Amino acid sequence: MAYTIRDVAAAAGVSTATVSRALRGLPHVNPQTRELVRRVASDMDYVVSPSASRLASGRTGTIAVIAPFIARWFFSTVLSGVDSVLHTHDIDLLVFEVGDPAIAYRIPPERRLRGRVDGLLVVALPSEESAVANLLDLGLPVSLIGATAAGVPSVSIDDVAAGQTATQHLINVGHQRIAIITGQPKPTGFTPATDRERGYATALRKAGLTQDPQLRSFGYFTVAGGEQAMTGLLAHAQPPTAVFAASDEMAFGAIRALRRHGLRPGQDVAVVGVDGHDLSDLLDLTTVTQPVRDLGRMAAEALLAQLQLPMAERSRVAQATVVPTTLVVRSSTVPVLLAES
Amino acid sequence: MAYTIRDVAAAAGVSTATVSRALRGLPHVNPQTRELVRRVASDMDYVVSPSASRLASGRTGTIAVIAPFIARWFFSTVLSGVDSVLHTHDIDLLVFEVGDPAIAYRIPPERRLRGRVDGLLVVALPSEESAVANLLDLGLPVSLIGATAAGVPSVSIDDVAAGQTATQHLINVGHQRIAIITGQPKPTGFTPATDRERGYATALRKAGLTQDPQLRSFGYFTVAGGEQAMTGLLAHAQPPTAVFAASDEMAFGAIRALRRHGLRPGQDVAVVGVDGHDLSDLLDLTTVTQPVRDLGRMAAEALLAQLQLPMAERSRVAQATVVPTTLVVRSSTVPVLLAES
DNA sequence: TTGTAAGCGTTATCAT
DNA sequence: ATGATAACGCTTACAA
Numbered sequence: 001m002a003y004t005i006r007d008v009a010a011a012a013g014v015s016t017a018t019v020s021r022a023l024r025g026l027p028h029v030n031p032q033t034r035e036l037v038r039r040v041a042s043d044m045d046y047v048v049s050p051s052a053s054r055l056a057s058g059r060t061g062t063i064a065v066i067a068p069f070i071a072r073w074f075f076s077t078v079l080s081g082v083d084s085v086l087h088t089h090d091i092d093l094l095v096f097e098v099g100d101p102a103i104a105y106r107i108p109p110e111r112r113l114r115g116r117v118d119g120l121l122v123v124a125l126p127s128e129e130s131a132v133a134n135l136l137d138l139g140l141p142v143s144l145i146g147a148t149a150a151g152v153p154s155v156s157i158d159d160v161a162a163g164q165t166a167t168q169h170l171i172n173v174g175h176q177r178i179a180i181i182t183g184q185p186k187p188t189g190f191t192p193a194t195d196r197e198r199g200y201a202t203a204l205r206k207a208g209l210t211q212d213p214q215l216r217s218f219g220y221f222t223v224a225g226g227e228q229a230m231t232g233l234l235a236h237a238q239p240p241t242a243v244f245a246a247s248d249e250m251a252f253g254a255i256r257a258l259r260r261h262g263l264r265p266g267q268d269v270a271v272v273g274v275d276g277h278d279l280s281d282l283l284d285l286t287t288v289t290q291p292v293r294d295l296g297r298m299a300a301e302a303l304l305a306q307l308q309l310p311m312a313e314r315s316r317v318a319q320a321t322v323v324p325t326t327l328v329v330r331s332s333t334v335p336v337l338l339a340e341s
Numbered sequence: 342m343a344y345t346i347r348d349v350a351a352a353a354g355v356s357t358a359t360v361s362r363a364l365r366g367l368p369h370v371n372p373q374t375r376e377l378v379r380r381v382a383s384d385m386d387y388v389v390s391p392s393a394s395r396l397a398s399g400r401t402g403t404i405a406v407i408a409p410f411i412a413r414w415f416f417s418t419v420l421s422g423v424d425s426v427l428h429t430h431d432i433d434l435l436v437f438e439v440g441d442p443a444i445a446y447r448i449p450p451e452r453r454l455r456g457r458v459d460g461l462l463v464v465a466l467p468s469e470e471s472a473v474a475n476l477l478d479l480g481l482p483v484s485l486i487g488a489t490a491a492g493v494p495s496v497s498i499d500d501v502a503a504g505q506t507a508t509q510h511l512i513n514v515g516h517q518r519i520a521i522i523t524g525q526p527k528p529t530g531f532t533p534a535t536d537r538e539r540g541y542a543t544a545l546r547k548a549g550l551t552q553d554p555q556l557r558s559f560g561y562f563t564v565a566g567g568e569q570a571m572t573g574l575l576a577h578a579q580p581p582t583a584v585f586a587a588s589d590e591m592a593f594g595a596i597r598a599l600r601r602h603g604l605r606p607g608q609d610v611a612v613v614g615v616d617g618h619d620l621s622d623l624l625d626l627t628t629v630t631q632p633v634r635d636l637g638r639m640a641a642e643a644l645l646a647q648l649q650l651p652m653a654e655r656s657r658v659a660q661a662t663v664v665p666t667t668l669v670v671r672s673s674t675v676p677v678l679l680a681e682s
Numbered sequence: 683t684t685g686t687a688a689g690c691g692t693t694a695t696c697a698t
Numbered sequence: 699a700t701g702a703t704a705a706c707g708c709t710t711a712c713a714a
Contacts, residue, residue: 002455002456004690004691004692005691005692014701015701015702016701017693017701018699018700018701020693021700024693028699028700029699029700030699030700033699033700047452047455047456048692049396049456049690049691049692050395050457051393051396051401051692052396052690052691052692052706053692054391054392054395055392055393055396055691055705055706056691056693056694057692057693057706058706060392069421070417070421071414071418071420071421071634072417075417076411076412076413076420079417079436080410080411080412083411083437084438087437090453092435093435094433094434094435095424096424096428097424097425111388114343114388115388115390115391116391116433223619223620223623253623255623256623279564279593279620282564282593282594282596282597282624283623283624345708347707347708355685356684357685357707357708358685361708361709362683362684369683369684370684371683371684374683374684392707392708393690393706393707393708393709394708396691396692396708396709397690397707397708397709397710398709398710399690
């Protein structure tokens with residue numbers, strides 16, 4: 001059996017209360033005493049029992065990340081960013097993979113969370129979904145990542161701007177017939193998808209281009225989906241000369257569809273994505289890059305800041321942090337004139 | 342304040358002990374009573390306090406995954422597999438990202454784990470590292486994923502066979518000058534790297550080919566590393582006609598290096614990887630596929646099985662589960678005759 | 683089958 | 699600055 005605080009107290013010749021105070025760095029402890037206690041505890045290799053500490057204090061020292069997927073680039077990268085800051089604060093990181101919001105869903109019910117975590121990080125989930133809304137109303141501090149909701153702190157990019165930047169770039173290099181590959185046909189409450197599409201529409205409008213509903217297709221934010229969408233677009237009587245994919249992974253799929261049809265991305269059909277996926281460079285994909293790892297980091301830091309505040313002080317004004325994106329131009333979009341030469 | 346077990350007991354007109362037993366499905370409870378307690382508890386929206394339960398029982402209902410990275414395909418995919426089984430068992434999943442074993446390392450010390458988890462899942466970490474060895478000696482049930490160690494349960498592929506299969510395939514399609522891109526120059530105790538290389542050597546030997554030390558290079562299991570390695574190989578007086586990369590991500594890098602040099606993967610230089618990465622299909626990479634998600638799933642299941650056993654019964658015979666791989670041939674390796682035509 | 687009550691190992695309040 | 703001690707909410711012998 002491992003040593004308890006009582007053993008340490010006895011060995012140091014003080015009370016358990018003093019041990020607790022000394023070890024946690026609380027004030028009103030004689031420096032000498034503190035030093036003594038520390039040494040004794042460390043000599044005994046004493047570790048506080050998390051369960052006991054949590055029960056007595058009511059704090060768990062744990063935060064949960066709730067994301068639809070773990071094994072996709074965006075999400076695992078966010079997770080890594082989150083871990084990097086929680087780690088330095090000795091906070092435990094609990095992971096919940098809830099599945100595709102568009103399909104069956106496994107949002108952990110309140111029961112699964114209550115008393116288990118001090119705060120929640122919700123990644124790229126539609127806050128309109130009732131299950132998600134419930135989470136936000138749990139009374140726990142929450143930060144959203146890669147999505148926004150009124151009255152809830154969040155860290156994300158300006159998705160409208162991202163869509164507009166991407167589309168404008170296609171326009172700039174000479175395209176007029178520009179398709180979009182977005183997520184689902186119907187709006188799902190997942191704001192980035194609709195926002196990026198709005199940016200696309202805005203760019204077209206500002207350029208005086210009309211939006212052809214035929215050129216709207218759906219890639220469900222997967223590579224396979226993007227490939228299917230692009231394949232569909234190529235089957236049209238008047239296929240597009242350029243495509244804006246609302247995510248890099250869908251853009252990858254689009255590129256693959258082009259190759260399968262013997263078309264060269266950039267030369268024959270321009271493709272631009274959003275994300276700055278690790279492999280976008282490898283695939284020579286032009287993309288609007290977002291600092292995904294930082295999203296995770298910043299949200300985690302914001303959440304920790306909330307937690308450190310005395311319950312009463314916790315700001316009721318939710319900060320929606322917007323981080324900048326960068327257009328990275330690669331050969332999947334070359335100016336039309338060059339492409340034709 | 343949330344209801345406690347006492348509130349439920351009072352409301353149901355039974356003792357707290359009965360509530361506890363009824364709710365946890367323990368035997369020796371009158372079905373009627375159990376039903377009553379369940380209904381009352383659910384009506385009150387009662388949830389047991391995890392901290393209290395853990396303190397009293399000594400079990401945490403939590404397992405930790407310890408991995409060098411989170412944001413790489415292999416690891417996030419394993420994690421997802423693990424989550425899928427833990428989720429259905431209502432076990433909490435704690436994540437520790439420990440960083441590159443070859444660089445600075447952040448293996449959670451015993452202090453960070455003791456009393457916090459019931460078991461450990463260690464992913465692709467060199468069991469020879471003393472920090473890792475310490476973990477294994479913690480007294481907690483452990484399963485390794487994607488690595489093996491004597492006396493420790495593990496789930497992985499046969500890495501020697503994988504290396505041999507990959508290399509043999511290159512030989513079969515007509516190559517004789519076959520390079521390898523492996524991880525680090527020096528063995529690190531990370532078994533898959535050295536094992537895959539042994540498979541490579543074996544295949545060459547069996548084919549009567551001599552192994553040219555010039556054709557051994559290092560990609561550090563990253564895309565960028567693979568690209569550098571391939572670039573180095575191409576600079577040789579007699580560059581290889583084929584490359585075995587010990588991971589798909591390094592193979593991706595190799596492909597990119599080839600493209601940068603105006604060479605066509607498969608046509609000019611054959612490339613084969615190991616992993617079955619999501620995007621290997623996209624990049625037309627021939628690869629030895631391993632069922633990564635299943636690795637996570639199986640290891641999690643094995644670990645749970647251990648946990649369910651009464652402490653005394655826990656088998657001292659460590660199962661090393663080896664799952665089969667599949668060679669998936671794509672156009673990054675086309676027979677030499679065809680390539681030349 | 684059910685109830686009683688003694689822990690589980692801390693934290694935090696109140697004295698001293 | 700330190701010490702006693704009552705919670706914290708549950709589990710689990712042991713009794714009934």
